[in-house]
Amino acid sequence: MALSGDNNDRGELRIHENLDELRTDLADYIAELSEAAVKERGVFAIALSGGSLIGLMGKLCEAPYNKTVDWAKWYIFWADERVVAKNHSDSNYKLAKDGLLSKVPIVPSHVHSINDSVSAEEAADEYMFVIRQLVKTRMVGVSDISDCPKFDLILLGMGPDGHIASLFPNHSVLDETDEWVTFITDSPKPPPERITFTLPVINSASNVAMVVTGESKAEAVHSAIDNIGPDCPSLPARLVQPSKGKLIWFLDKPAASKLDGFQFSE
Numbered sequence: 001m002a003l004s005g006d007n008n009d010r011g012e013l014r015i016h017e018n019l020d021e022l023r024t025d026l027a028d029y030i031a032e033l034s035e036a037a038v039k040e041r042g043v044f045a046i047a048l049s050g051g052s053l054i055g056l057m058g059k060l061c062e063a064p065y066n067k068t069v070d071w072a073k074w075y076i077f078w079a080d081e082r083v084v085a086k087n088h089s090d091s092n093y094k095l096a097k098d099g100l101l102s103k104v105p106i107v108p109s110h111v112h113s114i115n116d117s118v119s120a121e122e123a124a125d126e127y128m129f130v131i132r133q134l135v136k137t138r139m140v141g142v143s144d145i146s147d148c149p150k151f152d153l154i155l156l157g158m159g160p161d162g163h164i165a166s167l168f169p170n171h172s173v174l175d176e177t178d179e180w181v182t183f184i185t186d187s188p189k190p191p192p193e194r195i196t197f198t199l200p201v202i203n204s205a206s207n208v209a210m211v212v213t214g215e216s217k218a219e220a221v222h223s224a225i226d227n228i229g230p231d232c233p234s235l236p237a238r239l240v241q242p243s244k245g246k247l248i249w250f251l252d253k254p255a256a257s258k259l260d261g262f263q264f265s266e
């Protein structure tokens with residue numbers, strides 16, 4: 001690892017020499033959290049995102065993780081989903097299924113994706129209902145400071161604009177505090193219709209990992225972590241502040257290149 005350390009309230013920073021190193025560190029981290037959750041609660045409730053994240057999780061499909069992880073105990077959710085058919089190339093479910101879920105022995109009934117045959121609003125409501133049932137049976141934990149679900153791990157990517165899940169800069173959904181899952185029909189990044197976890201749910205998780213790579217995201221990483229720039233207070237990535245959970249940033253060197261105080265030797 002090129003660098004690792006804590007940055008005040010912005011969590012732990014893990015800056016990797018290259019993508020291969022990041023992929024190994026991320027697989028180790030997820031495998032360790034899975035083992036700890038299964039030991040403590042008997043299950044592991046994990047929420048995925050779409051985009052580059054799934055490719056970066058690829059090592060989990062390989063030895064030793066494919067054999068050592070207790071896949072049967074995993075309950076899978078999505079922190080955000082595009083409201084398209086499950087076989088559409090924009091679907092975050094399809095991305096995860098093709099890149100991960102079809103390659104490891106996950107129990108199909110533990111995979112909780114959205115209903116893709118209803119409106120975005122209905123899909124968000126139904127998804128929240130599903131999560132509510134799983135909170136009741138404690139397959140998903142519950143926050144002890146709010147009634148929010150407490151996922152064992154929420155994995156987030158970040159766009160160059162600082163968006164996380166489908167929470168975009170300056171969008172009114174950033175202020176949503178009543179619902180666990182909400183919807184948008186005007187995403188600035190296509191496709192327009194999406195459902196997304198709200199900030200209270202993200203910030204109630206036991207662990208949140210921000211997995212961000214590439215130079216195009218360096219400015220937003222700088223704003224989110226160093227608290228720089230006029231838009232900073234409302235930058236979605238900056239608003240990821242788990243109340244009791246642990247936040248870790250998995251970065252490669254290009255994504256970390258604009259951070260204050262980090263200098264890399266060639």
Ligand SMILES: O=C1O[C@H](COP(=O)(O)O)[C@@H](O)[C@H](O)[C@H]1O
Binds near residue numbers: 050081165
């Ligand atoms: O649209 C989305 O974008 C973000 C970031 O994607 P990336 O390819 O730049 O990593 C992703 O985290 C989110 O799940 C997705 O719906």
